[in-house]
Amino acid sequence: MFFRPSVCQGSRRFPSALLTPLTVCVLTLPTLAVAPVFAQSQPSFPAKRADRLGTLQLTKFYDTARPLHPGKPGELIRSEPSDAYSLAADLSVTRILYHSRSARGGDVATSAVVLVPDGTPPKGGWPVIAWAHGFSAAARQCAPSLLRNLYYGPLLSMYVSLGYAVVATDYTGLGTDFRSAVMDVPSNAMDVIYSIPAAHAALAQLSPKWVAMGTSQGANVAIGVLEMEGEIRDPNYLGSIAISGVGDLKALYGAPAQEQSFRMLALLAFGVKTVYPDFEIRDMLTEKAMPAYHEVSEGCGGLTNSSQYPENEMLKQNWRNNKFVEEFFSRNMLGQKFAHSPLLVIGDDRDPAVPPSVTARVVTRLCKRGEPVQFDKFSDPQPGLVLGDSVRDQMAWIQARFAGRPTSNNCR
Numbered sequence: 001m002f003f004r005p006s007v008c009q010g011s012r013r014f015p016s017a018l019l020t021p022l023t024v025c026v027l028t029l030p031t032l033a034v035a036p037v038f039a040q041s042q043p044s045f046p047a048k049r050a051d052r053l054g055t056l057q058l059t060k061f062y063d064t065a066r067p068l069h070p071g072k073p074g075e076l077i078r079s080e081p082s083d084a085y086s087l088a089a090d091l092s093v094t095r096i097l098y099h100s101r102s103a104r105g106g107d108v109a110t111s112a113v114v115l116v117p118d119g120t121p122p123k124g125g126w127p128v129i130a131w132a133h134g135f136s137a138a139a140r141q142c143a144p145s146l147l148r149n150l151y152y153g154p155l156l157s158m159y160v161s162l163g164y165a166v167v168a169t170d171y172t173g174l175g176t177d178f179r180s181a182v183m184d185v186p187s188n189a190m191d192v193i194y195s196i197p198a199a200h201a202a203l204a205q206l207s208p209k210w211v212a213m214g215t216s217q218g219a220n221v222a223i224g225v226l227e228m229e230g231e232i233r234d235p236n237y238l239g240s241i242a243i244s245g246v247g248d249l250k251a252l253y254g255a256p257a258q259e260q261s262f263r264m265l266a267l268l269a270f271g272v273k274t275v276y277p278d279f280e281i282r283d284m285l286t287e288k289a290m291p292a293y294h295e296v297s298e299g300c301g302g303l304t305n306s307s308q309y310p311e312n313e314m315l316k317q318n319w320r321n322n323k324f325v326e327e328f329f330s331r332n333m334l335g336q337k338f339a340h341s342p343l344l345v346i347g348d349d350r351d352p353a354v355p356p357s358v359t360a361r362v363v364t365r366l367c368k369r370g371e372p373v374q375f376d377k378f379s380d381p382q383p384g385l386v387l388g389d390s391v392r393d394q395m396a397w398i399q400a401r402f403a404g405r406p407t408s409n410n411c412r
């Protein structure tokens with residue numbers, strides 16, 4: 001559920017016929033990573049992180065009154081234009097702060113950025129892509145909107161250059177001063193959904209029509225949006241794209257403890273505690289593990305096994321059987337609700353973190369509910385490049401949704 005920041009390696013993986021004259025970078029964004037891959041793919045952010053990644057300051061824009069002044073979900077709190085970002089496109093950037101809802105139904109504030117192409121919008125406004133980002137830790141300062149390239153700058157810039165507005169939420173607790181519901185798909189999906197009316201309140205040139213798209217942890221969130229919209233039935237929502245990393249948390253945490261990144265397990269405990277305040281951390285973690293747990297909300301470090309103790313000394317026996325952990329896994333199981341909108345799942349057959357069988361099980365469950373699912377598989381010799389490799393598929397699917405063309409369904 002994490003990624004490396006994007007870097008440029010040329011444009012060979014993007015369909016030049018569709019992107020010219022854009023200069024687009026190959027995205028080296030590793031896919032949803034849990035179990036052993038977390039330790040391999042996570043960057044460590046030392047003191048010079050700001051110099052290397054272009055970190056922005058956490059300003060008063062992100063602050064809110066405590067308690068928060070009441071507001072409806074999706075209601076705009078404030079907005080401001082920003083020229084602080086380094087993105088390869090002719091666009092304008094607006095930060096927004098808006099009301100969302102916590103896992104327990106409480107009123108919370110969430111931050112996001114809205115990217116809009118320069119120039120005159122088409123009739124009806126710029127079509128909207130709601131971006132669900134991958135894992136970025138649990139501390140306030142780890143918000144993607146506090147990086148000059150938004151973590152996925154090349155991809156987001158490409159879509160803006162193609163005539164789409166992008167609404168990219170941070171998720172509650174990243175940026176804003178609320179506890180992060182890290183790894184909780186329903187919470188993060190609510191943040192994505194409520195970012196759309198907030199963006200419209202800030203910017204009149206947006207089309208009401210929108211799709212959701214995400215990779216890594218955001219792939220699960222994009223499916224969460226699909227399932228929630230099955231109940232909301234917003235006629236302007238046109239479907240979701242889930243790019244690499246689709247998998248239920250319970251399946252992804254099925255590996256033995258020694259194969260897990262302990263920091264990842266500490267983050268899981270943090271997320272469970274956010275959703276279920278009655279959850280006792282010490283029912284999952286030992287006293288030796290508590291210092292590492294407290295570090296989760298303090299920094300954006302990599303998810304490596306930094307502890308001096310082995311995992312079997314830091315985790316309580318049978319922690320997976322804790323009732324709150326089980327409930328957390330259950331609420332994050334995908335394919336439990338019927339959705340009425342189309343879904344594109346883009347899988348990476350060589351992803352070492354999420355085996356094809358894990359993704360296939362989720363897709364099968366969605367298909368059994370009669371969902372219009374298009375499942376595309378990629379087998380890149382370099383795992384993690386599927387986000388760039390699949391751009392042609394992404395664009396064709398998005399164009400078809402906004403054009404109102406029939407959906408593709410390859411469910412078996």
